[in-house]
Amino acid sequence: GENVEQHPSTLSVQEGDSAVIKCTYSDSASNYFPWYKQELGKGPQLIIDIRSNVGEKKDQRIAVTLNKTAKHFSLHITETQPEDSAVYFCAASIRSGGGADGLTFGKGTHLIIQP
Amino acid sequence: EADIYQTPRYLVIGTGKKITLECSQTMGHDKMYWYQQDPGMELHLIHYSYGVNSTEKGDLSSESTVSRIRTEHFPLTLESARPSHTSQYLCASSEFSKLFFGSGTQLSVL
Numbered sequence: 001g002e003n004v005e006q007h008p009s010t011l012s013v014q015e016g017d018s019a020v021i022k023c024t025y026s027d028s029a030s031n032y033f034p035w036y037k038q039e040l041g042k043g044p045q046l047i048i049d050i051r052s053n054v055g056e057k058k059d060q061r062i063a064v065t066l067n068k069t070a071k072h073f074s075l076h077i078t079e080t081q082p083e084d085s086a087v088y089f090c091a092a093s094i095r096s097g098g099g100a101d102g103l104t105f106g107k108g109t110h111l112i113i114q115p
Numbered sequence: 116e117a118d119i120y121q122t123p124r125y126l127v128i129g130t131g132k133k134i135t136l137e138c139s140q141t142m143g144h145d146k147m148y149w150y151q152q153d154p155g156m157e158l159h160l161i162h163y164s165y166g167v168n169s170t171e172k173g174d175l176s177s178e179s180t181v182s183r184i185r186t187e188h189f190p191l192t193l194e195s196a197r198p199s200h201t202s203q204y205l206c207a208s209s210e211f212s213k214l215f216f217g218s219g220t221q222l223s224v225l
Contacts, residue, residue, distance in 0.1 A: 032212055043119075043205050043216025044158070087156050093212060100148060100209040101163045101173065108156035 002027040004092050006106025014114050019080055021109045023090035024072040030092040033066060033073045034103075038087040048075070077111075085113045118142050121206050121217035128196055129225050136191045136220045138206030147189040148214070151175060152203040164189060196224045 003026040013019045025033075031052035036044035050057045050064045050073065057064050061080075066073040077084055090106040118141040128134060140147065149162040160173030164183040178200070179193050189208075193200055201224050206217045 034212065042218050043207070044214070045216065046213050089158065100146065100207070100212055100214045101160065101171070103212065105158045110156070
């Protein structure tokens with residue numbers, strides 16, 4: 001089955017700096033790569049996703065890049081703000097548009113924004 | 116904002132008790148899921164359903180059971196709780212591949 005590795009497990013950055021979280025996946029058939037953000041006391045929430053026919057996607061201060069050849073994808077957050085502090089999960093699925101039971105999550109990155 | 120609700124928010128019970136964690140969604144989604152989140156944050160799929168009367172076990176073996184009698188309701192039951200069941204339980208529904216999570220139930224079994 002699919003295996004998703006996520007690094008680092010904890011990332012501390014100064015407010016205003018950029019943060020990068022990296023994930024690798026094992027199944028070359030994976031074609032859908034979402035990122036979820038979990039704030040304290042809440043469930044994870046989808047913040048951005050990318051499909052395998054796209055190399056990069058941006059939404060304001062966040063962007064995701066995908067390298068299919070190397071089987072890795074990354075989340076980039078620019079101009080970090082205190083509200084970016086949360087746990088971030090990457091995931092990979094071989095069933096784009098299908099059920100989330102085919103989704104494999106990484107172990108999460110705790111992002112800490114230092115004032 | 117996702118319309119998926121979990122109750123109770125926190126539950127502390129003694130060993131051997133039967134418990135039911137409630138999950139309801141008002142989005143009309145057919146697919147629903149239960150995840151167990153350990154203290155190290157990792158998410159483990161324990162049950163899912165593709166619709167009424169459909170239930171499947173997830174990747175992580177769990178002693179809990181689920182039922183899906185109504186589209187909007189997906190409760191999880193533990194017949195006899197043990198300390199090893201202490202964890203955060205997250206319910207979710209999905210539209211295509213996008214998951215909508217509830218706020219979770221933090222279960223502590225003493």
